[in-house]
Amino acid sequence: MYKLLIVDDEPLVQVGLKSMLNWNTLHIEICGIAGNGQEALDLIARLKPHIVIADIRMPVMSGLDLVRKCREQTGELPVFIMLTSYEEFEYAREALRYHVAEYLVKLELTPESLESAVKAAQIRVDTAIKKQDSSALFSKTEPTPAFDLQTLQDRFYIRLLNNLFENEEEFSRQSEELQICxxxxxxxxxxxxxxxxxxxxxxxxxxxxxxxxxxxxxxxxxxxxxxxxxxxxxxxxxxxxxxxxxxxxxxxxxxxxxxxxxxxxxxxxxxxxxxxxxxxxxxxxxxxxxxxxxxxxxxxxxxxxxxxxxxxxxLPKHQTLRNVFDMTLFREPLRKAFDEFDEDALHGVFLSIFDLFESSSPPYTQVMDAASNILHLTLTLLSDGADIATKIFSAEPDGYRSLYRQTSVNQIISYMEKLDSGLCHIFQEQKKDYKNHIVTNVKRYISAHIGEHLTLQNVADAFSISPNYLSQLFKKYNDTGFNEYCTQMKVEKAKQLLRNENQKVYEVSEALGFESAFYFSKVFKKATGMAPKDYQNHIL
Incomplete structure (x- = not known):
């Protein structure tokens, strides 16, 4: 998939561009939207889009200034398609000087002209990627750590709203690790x-x-x-x-x-x-x-x-409402179920909820809230939650949204029983792949944060899982343990940096998050058999 960023200071233009084409058929994912050039520059650094559609005239930083800075900082990628409300030769000449793929006038924009421009941009992306080393940051075949970070941030907010943090300390650690202010x-x-x-x-x-x-x-x-x-x-x-x-x-x-x-x-x-x-x-x-x-x-x-x-x-002070089902009663088993694909924990939650329904006879609104809570957790905490829910309720014309057609408590319970059965079956089928997927994403995270002090605790916090569980997964699905893997990656990165004769040992140590140059030298020598300076002299 190609990643596309839309940059325009007019919300209606942003929405119009999003809806003008069926982007999926063009193998394009809209990874973000920005309202000015500076905001776009920040998103480009974080999201690494392949194509940017940008207005030329914007507040804070113009589209042309954005292209200029990107060419200085990132080279040929991303490829730009420029939009303007003005058909003026000077704008077009300036835009083309920075090798933009197309220059389009908004008033003349049609789905056909936009699609043609996008296809031209895709050809340029393919050409640029072929020139780059296979490990380039703009690789279109591997999800980028920045995109993974956005997914993790979204899940953080879901956990926050549903009170799924164990304590304030866990909340603080995860918000800091995920760069949420x-x-x-x-x-x-x-x-x-x-x-x-x-x-x-x-x-x-x-x-x-x-x-x-x-x-x-x-x-x-x-x-x-x-x-x-x-x-x-x-x-x-x-x-x-x-x-x-x-x-x-x-x-x-x-x-x-x-x-x-x-x-x-x-x-x-x-x-x-x-x-x-x-x-x-x-x-x-x-x-x-x-x-x-x-x-x-x-x-x-x-x-x-x-x-x-x-x-x-x-609300009047005396007015009380009892329309919401208290899901905090099941915080721990819910965390375990969705974090670890644990079908037993999930089934236990459903059985406990059904027992509560039977013993307390809650009103329709509370039962509906319980069902929608678990549905929303499914859709948001699982990476392919919408596909999973759609598969479970594929027999319904409106899929998993058939929940909102249920008009009685018994109908909602039947819906929940089907959701319980379907999720447990999928958890059982996909548990191994899911766990391996966690390890793969953790490796990407380590690579993206290689310059930081990485610990089992802070990486586990970033993925909202326990340190013990992450340690177990790493040992099972990787050749080395977590700490050993981090050390290997830092040593390999250090070798790359030391190949530059201008790099000092202490600079490499600082760049990779070591507490001191002495400790870095000790780790490096243990892994390679020689001190960093000796290694640098040997290869240069």
């Missing part, structure tokens, strides 16, 4: 539902496009008011984490209400969709966001198209 004065979580006026004539691919485009535009518009993190749950629901500057509840709620209304109105005008949003309590500690999210889900059952926005902090 949560230092705002105030936070809130929201639960949102997308209502489309008519989906009877739309197929699954069209529904997916509508959902993704809506989320993308929501993020861009709402992001102008507040920094926010979007967590996709399924093709109907999503969650949002807001980072807020004002700790005054009334002022913040008023600002949020105006932002929601403006955003929802633009989405309705553009896509003819309605957004229902419930916002949980405002709080200062991000590790407690699961409480705010729980509030939002409690409120969400009261939302209607005529009353599409509710705030938990505006």
């Amino acid at each position: 949560l230092n705002s004065p105030c936070y809130a979580a929201a639960h949102l539902e997308l209502l489309s006026t008519d989906t009877s004539d739309t197929n699954a691919a069209q529904q997916l496009t509508l959902y993704n485009s809506t989320l993308q535009m929501f993020h861009k518009i709402m992001g102008k008011f507040f920094p926010c993190q979007i967590i996709s749950l399924d093709l109907r629901y999503w969650a949002v984490i807001f980072s807020l500057d004002n700790t005054n509840d009334k002022e913040t709620i008023s600002f949020l209400r105006n932002a929601f209304r403006e955003t929802a109105q633009m989405l309705h005008n553009y896509y003819n969709v309605t957004i229902l949003a419930a916002v949980g309590r405002l709080l200062k500690q991000p590790e407690n966001l699961s409480s705010s999210y729980r509030d939002a889900k409690q409120l969400s059952t009261q939302l209607t198209p005529k009353n599409p926005l509710l705030f938990f902090d505006e």
